[in-house]
Amino acid sequence: xxxxxxxxNTRVAARNLDGEMMIMSGKDSTLFTxxxxxxxxxxxxxxxxxxxxIVERRICQEYEVDPAAAxxxxxxxxxxxxxxxxxxxxxNPIVSTKLQPVNSQPPKSPAxxxx
Amino acid sequence: xxGLMQELSAKALTLGVPMSVQLDLTYRCNERCVxxxxxxxxxxxxxxxxxxxxxxxxxxxxxxxxxxxxxxxFLRKDFFEILEHARRLTFCIKLKTNAIMIHxxxxxxxxxxxxxxxxxxxxxxxxxxxxxxTLVPGSLKRSLDAIRFLSSQGLKVxxxxxxxxxxMQDYEGVRALADELGVESTLDPTVTPMMDGDRSTLNxxxxxxxxxxxxxxxxxxxxxxEFCAVPPRPGEDExxxxxxxxGHTACYVSPYGDFYPCVQFPLxxxxxxxxxxxxxWRNSEQLKEVRSIRVKDLSSCSQCTHVTNCxxxxxxxxxxxxxxxPSTQDxxxxxxxxGIPSVNLQLKKPSVKNLIQIRMQPAVVAVSx
Numbered sequence: 001x002x003x004x005x006x007x008x009n010t011r012v013a014a015r016n017l018d019g020e021m022m023i024m025s026g027k028d029s030t031l032f033t034x035x036x037x038x039x040x041x042x043x044x045x046x047x048x049x050x051x052x053x054i055v056e057r058r059i060c061q062e063y064e065v066d067p068a069a070a071x072x073x074x075x076x077x078x079x080x081x082x083x084x085x086x087x088x089x090x091x092n093p094i095v096s097t098k099l100q101p102v103n104s105q106p107p108k109s110p111a112x113x114x115x
Numbered sequence: 116x117x118g119l120m121q122e123l124s125a126k127a128l129t130l131g132v133p134m135s136v137q138l139d140l141t142y143r144c145n146e147r148c149v150x151x152x153x154x155x156x157x158x159x160x161x162x163x164x165x166x167x168x169x170x171x172x173x174x175x176x177x178x179x180x181x182x183x184x185x186x187x188x189f190l191r192k193d194f195f196e197i198l199e200h201a202r203r204l205t206f207c208i209k210l211k212t213n214a215i216m217i218h219x220x221x222x223x224x225x226x227x228x229x230x231x232x233x234x235x236x237x238x239x240x241x242x243x244x245x246x247x248x249t250l251v252p253g254s255l256k257r258s259l260d261a262i263r264f265l266s267s268q269g270l271k272v273x274x275x276x277x278x279x280x281x282x283m284q285d286y287e288g289v290r291a292l293a294d295e296l297g298v299e300s301t302l303d304p305t306v307t308p309m310m311d312g313d314r315s316t317l318n319x320x321x322x323x324x325x326x327x328x329x330x331x332x333x334x335x336x337x338x339x340x341e342f343c344a345v346p347p348r349p350g351e352d353e354x355x356x357x358x359x360x361x362g363h364t365a366c367y368v369s370p371y372g373d374f375y376p377c378v379q380f381p382l383x384x385x386x387x388x389x390x391x392x393x394x395x396w397r398n399s400e401q402l403k404e405v406r407s408i409r410v411k412d413l414s415s416c417s418q419c420t421h422v423t424n425c426x427x428x429x430x431x432x433x434x435x436x437x438x439x440x441p442s443t444q445d446x447x448x449x450x451x452x453x454g455i456p457s458v459n460l461q462l463k464k465p466s467v468k469n470l471i472q473i474r475m476q477p478a479v480v481a482v483s484x
Contacts, residue, residue: 011229013207015179018130022123022179024207026229029271031119 006054006078007047007094012086014042027085037063038077045087047094051078127177127364133396134364135180136173137378140166140197141370142186146213146249148236150279150319152309153186160370163193165388167200169368172392174204184211184378186370195224202228209234211275214261215254222264232271235262237300238281240288248281262296274300278329279319290334304329305444308434310381320444326451343452346423353422354411359429362405366396376405380430382438405429405438414439419458421449 008014011026021034021042034042037059044054055074060067081087088094127134141160142153161169173181181201188194189212201208210225214235217225225233235258239245245255265272274293278286286302293300306320321329329335336342357363362376362384372388374395375381384402385395396402408429411417414437416427426449431442441459450456 012205013179013229013231014205015174015177015207017123017126017132017177017179024179024231026231029231031117031123033119033123 002091003050003052004075004078005047005049005090005093006041006045006051007088007090008042008045009086009088023086025084025086030084032081032084032086041074041077042081042087045078047088051075124360124364130177131397132177132364133173133366134178135182135360136178136365137182137184137367138166138169138173139184139186139368139370139378140188140191140194143190144185144187144213145190145215146187146251146254148238148249149281150248150277150306150316152307152316154309154311155186158371160191161372161388163196165372166193166197169372169387169392170197170201170204170206172387174206176393176396179207180209181206182209182211187216188212189216189221195228198225198228198230202230207231211236213249213254213258214265215251215257217261217264219264222261222268222270225265226268226270230270232273233265234273234275237262237274237276237289237292238279239285240292241285244282244285248279259292259296262298266297272296272298274298276300276302277306278302278304278321278325279306280321281319283321283325286329302329302335304448305428305431307379307431312434317444323447323451326448330448330452345420345453345455349410349417349423354409354417356410358408358410358413358427361429362402366402368392374399376402377430379428380405380433380438382430382433408439412439413441415458415462416441420455421446421453421457425449425457 009026013024013026015022016039019036019039021039023032023034023042024030025032040058041054044058051074052071055071056067059065059070059074078087078089082089124134141157142155143157144151144153144155147155183198183201188210191197198208208230210230210233212233212235214233237245237255237258238248239255242255246252262272262274274289276282276286276289290300304321304326306316308314309316330343331339333339361380365377367375367378367380368387369375372386373383374385374387375383382401382405384399387395410422416422416425419425425445427445428442429438431444432438432440435441435443441457443459443463446457446459450460
């Protein structure tokens with residue numbers, strides 16, 4: 001079975017609000033929110049790590065879930081987000097030459113912490 | 116506002132997150148619009164490094180919507196460097212510009228950077244009217260050319276029109292022009308005072324008759340009967356609600372680093388050159404005062420018929436002298452809509468009882484014994 005690679009589309013706007021990602025599509029200004037597990041997949045979508053590895057390392061180790069079902073859910077999510085143009089999906093690693101986020105990590109707390 | 120956006124804003128309010136910020140990059144401008152509220156001299160704008168650092172702090176604080184405005188933003192030579200940095204931080208970006216410096220190359224770059232929308236000021240479909248407002252000959256043509264460049268890149272363009280005495284007859288023409296260009300348009304009949312408090316620009320605002328006509332135009336307001344209806348009396352929930360998002364989930368930063376609740380609310384809460392953005396947001400005494408105000412605390416507005424659907428602006432009220440007071444321009448809009456004067460307008464009327472006074476002193480008659 002071929003592996004799936006996922007990468008955040010560089011034309012979308014995104015911000016983490018209390019563990020849930022707000023995403024605005026650059027294509028048609030549609031607003032999305034991702035729940036906590038979908039947010040983990042979004043944040044891990046670097047184009048280089050295969051989706052099954054993301055699910056295994058970031059989802060299955062943190063949540064009590066059947067690995068096969070989790071991967072299936074993740075693939076459905078990835079294809080849905082790809083259909084809206086906010087995630088790029090490929091059977092090969094994705095190298096983006098365009099804008100790379102300065103820091104894709106969420107803020108340390110909802111309104112930031114002291115340095 | 117969409118349901119999802121409302122939900123997110125409510126969550127941001129609960130968490131104390133500044134969802135949206137307007138950052139003015141410069142007050143310098145290449146137009147001289149007759150109604151503009153700004154002083155266009157440069158009094159020491161933030162440097163590129165200062166702005167990038169501020170953007171880092173804003174992203175860390177959770178800001179999502181970022182409006183870059185001015186002055187004219189394209190007058191900053193580092194504009195694209197700032198925009199690129201902001202997009203790397205994944206802000207949702209709206210630009211406000213007159214667009215006269217945007218050509219094919221700039222439009223393509225804006226598209227590549229994933230800007231959400233570009234708002235462009237157009238005051239009339241007739242060059243002689245638009246250019247007489249901007250005081251720049253040829254400005255309408257240049258702005259329209261830019262709209263075409265941006266639209267051809269698939270970007271979302273919004274024409275913003277401010278209704279004044281000078282262009283009162285032209286708003287239908289601007290809307291038709293927007294339709295022809297395939298872009299959205301907005302119309303605002305509010306002319307604001309200068310930021311330094313000078314209120315002379317208010318003379319450019321349209322009168323009550325023009326407002327009445329505007330508010331009875333179905334193509335602008337939808338259901339006229341509904342739009343112009345007298346609102347129901349407020350319930351306890353409405354009296355406990357917040358007057359506006361300024362200072363609650365939104366704020367403004369000037370080119371000099373001054374932090375206000377909103378661009379129309381020039382109450383200095385701090386300066387990002389001296390304090391971290393998030394520290395001002397969390398700890399400013401001025402912001403705490405703004406946040407403490409509920410509708411029930413508004414001096415005359417809480418007693419007013421219009422309180423539940425008035426467009427009262429706390430910033431304009433502040434500029435009139437009291438952030439808990441009314442903003443008279445919005446009282447005038449409510450009056451034009453419903454025909455019922457607000458409490459504030461009634462108080463402003465001179466008392467009829469003493470309008471005509473005759474004072475008399477009887478002649479002193481000397482009586483000699």
